Each structure stands twice: as C-alpha cells, then as structure tokens.
Amino acid sequence: MLVQIPSISDAVDDRGRLYKVFNIYIGGHYHCSLRYSHLLHFSQELGRNFDTSGLDEFPTKRVFSLTAAQLDERRAGLERYLHSVCQDRVIQQSDMLKEFLVAAQKASSGVTDEDVSMEIFLINGNSVTISGQSFSRSDEVLERAVVKIGADPSLTYYFSLFLEEETGDGWTLYRHLQDHEAPFVSLKTVNSNGSFRITVRMSFWGPEMVSGVLADEAATNLLYIETIDHITKGEWEVGKEVKEKLAELGAKSLKKEYMETASTIPQFAYQQMEGLTFDHPSEDLHGFARIGRREIVTYTTEGEGEWGGAQGHGVRCRSYQLTRIRCWKVGYWESGEKWLAFHYHHGDTEEDFVWVRLVGKATIFLTLCIQSAVNELIRIKRKQSVRLPSDGSQRRKTALPIVKFHVSSQNTGSRRESEASQGSEVTDGPEEVDSAHQLPGLECNCL
Known part of the structure; x- marks a missing residue:
C-alpha cells in the first residue's frame, strides 16, 4: 500500500x-x-x-x-x-x-452517512442493486454483492470490486477498490460526469484456482463472462485450436467446460496495462504490459527483444519472472510530465541484475497486481485457504472520533518556495500557515 x-x-x-x-x-x-x-x-x-x-x-x-x-x-x-x-x-x-x-x-x-442503494455491475453490463450504508467498506459491499448475484458466500474472495471507466474503447479498469475505503464515496468522488461504475471481477491469478469455483453456477458465470471479455479484447494470447474449442463450447453454453479449457491458456488471469513507457532492454520504449502470477511481460513495436505474438505481427515482448525480482520501488519520474514510476530489480542470473522502469497512469494498479500475485504465491506455498467472509462480529468500529470539516484550499507550492519562507512561524493550533512540499523519495519493497 x-x-x-x-x-x-x-x-x-x-x-x-x-x-x-x-x-x-x-x-x-x-x-x-x-x-x-x-x-x-x-x-x-x-x-x-x-x-x-x-x-x-x-x-x-x-x-x-x-x-x-x-x-x-x-x-x-x-x-x-x-x-x-x-x-x-x-x-x-x-x-x-x-x-x-x-x-x-x-x-x-x-458525504452524508445514510442508507443508500449501490449498483454493482458484471463485466457484460448486467447489474445487481444492493442496500447498504454510504460508508460501508469494500469488503462489506462485496460480500453483499456476491450474495445478491447468487454465488456461494464462501467464494466471495475469489472476486473483488473495481472501478471501471468508460472510454472510447468501452469500459477499462481504473483501479481496485480496497478494504480501507467506502465504494459509494470512492465512486462519487470520481464520477462527476457519470463515466465510472463499480464492477465485480476475479481476483486470483492461478488457473488451478478455477476448479474451486466451478461447482457454483453463479460464480462460474462471473468467470465465464470475464474470460470472454479478455479473449475478445485480445488481452490473452490464445492458440487457434483452443480458440476454436472455446467457440464451440461457448455456442453450446457449456460454461464449466469452457472455463476448464480457458484455464489452460498460458496467459489466463493476466491483467493488461496500457500506455506504459519502459527503459529495458533499451531506453524510451512505448507499449503495454501484462501481469500474471509469475511474470511481467512488456510489449512494444520498438527497440530490441524477443518476438511475441501479441496484437498481430511485429510486436516484441520481454518476460520478467517475479521470482527473479529482488525488490521494487515506486517514485516520481519527470519527463515532460510528472508520473509515478515502478522500478524493479530483475536478473535471469546472479550476474545480470538490472533496474527496469515502467512509467504510466497504470503504475499504481500495476504494483497492486504484482503484490497480489506474490501474496497468492506465498499463500499457496503456506497451504493457506482463500479468505472467507466475516459475519461482521469481529469487525471493530473505530474508537477514534474525527471531527467533520471542509477542505477550503490546497497548497501547491514548490520546495524552493518553502525554503524561501522559512521565517514564517506556525503552531499546532488553528493559526497554522501553509507550507510547500517536497516529493517523497522512492520506497523499496522486497518481493
């Protein structure tokens, strides 16, 4: 986080x-x-x-x-x-x-604390409406949505809530909604023009996880419609024979068999991140990345690298195994515009470790995906089960009262401006004056 x-x-x-x-x-x-x-x-x-x-x-x-x-x-x-x-x-x-x-x-x-109705969408545009409070947490909203969809509650955390944005190319992932936030408020904050929605998507990375869902018809349908969406958009590379078999199974509405076949696709459950710039194997490459449980794959039509088959001929790809990443860090990168950058230290052998930089709007979502994939690997290695829903009895409501207030202005000064105004004095009380900020340094996390 x-x-x-x-x-x-x-x-x-x-x-x-x-x-x-x-x-x-x-x-x-x-x-x-x-x-x-x-x-x-x-x-x-x-x-x-x-x-x-x-x-x-x-x-x-x-x-x-x-x-x-x-x-x-x-x-x-x-x-x-x-x-x-x-x-x-x-x-x-x-x-x-x-x-x-x-x-x-x-x-x-x-936002007022009140009873509200929330519309939760499936990938195919269908939706369910649930009741809750405006400040219900994401996990509480997800648990209610899964019940309303008709899936077994024990399968709740095979899925997560996401914000999606409507663009010229349809609906695209915006970000993952976390348990420390209220989906109703998070949606309201960004949805001034009505171009966002909350959706339910799969939240696991390994194809073997599919078998735990297939006994449940409603949960299988969630996986089925999302898998069709990824394949239709060309976000997973599918061989000709598998594609033909999937088309045949889909035409017969054999969803369980469809998912059993789809889970054999090498890039099953991968997430695609568009609009990235990266610096390996050469500088200033533009393209996209796909994140899976065990690898990051970058794609571009520029520079050097192994040939891949994504999105037609001429696209080059390069794979980075997550198990060969020593650590990663996130910080600001300025090149005309200011972006958050994801850096990771990767090497195929002990002698060839290099820092790789990915920059773009999807940087934070990318890091969350990687951390989620790594956490799943750790959970499986430790033979831990998927999280089960809480009955709410263990949830502790905060005993920390926070006075409601209205933010009236935001400081945007530079560090130099701050240093120039060091003579100004402030206190911990109501008369504090503004201060400019310095961008934080890189934060390193070991995988």
Missing part, C-alpha cells in the same frame, strides 16, 4: 475554526485529509494494540511554533510513518486501520 502526503490544505470545521490538514493519497489516489492531532491519536491507539517497534517514528508534537520548513518536515515524517504502518502486515490487515481510514474518508468527503 503506497501512502503519500504531497500537500497541506486549509480546513474549516463545523464551528468555523480554521486549521491545517495533511492531504493523504493511497495508491496514487486522494483518500482523505487529516490534521496532526487526528494522526497523533491514531498512533497512540496503535501503540496500545500492536507491536509498533518496527514502525518509523511518529513526528514529535512541538511545544513552540513551527516554521514553514518545520511544518514541511512534519509532513514528510507523517508520510514515512503512515507508509511504515501500511507496510506492517499485521496492522495492514487489521480492522482498526481499515475503520480509521474509512472514518477519515467520511470526515473529508462531505
């Missing part, structure tokens, strides 16, 4: 009091804005409930007023702290963290 705090904003609470909040982005998307006291209280609660000895130090509360440079230092320290919190596997999976982040999203969004 990539956490960033790129800026600081003015905020006004319900009593008209003005103070500063830190704008928190998760996975490259705005999530919430919180003041220092909210985060301090949260860190204290974490310390009472978890072993936090491995976390970055929480920025100290200062007795005296802060200069603008010190406020920016606090921003950077909070970013490091939150990133370390979200990298801790125990805390990351806890309901305490998820409920806190949903509460923060609630306070920042201005």
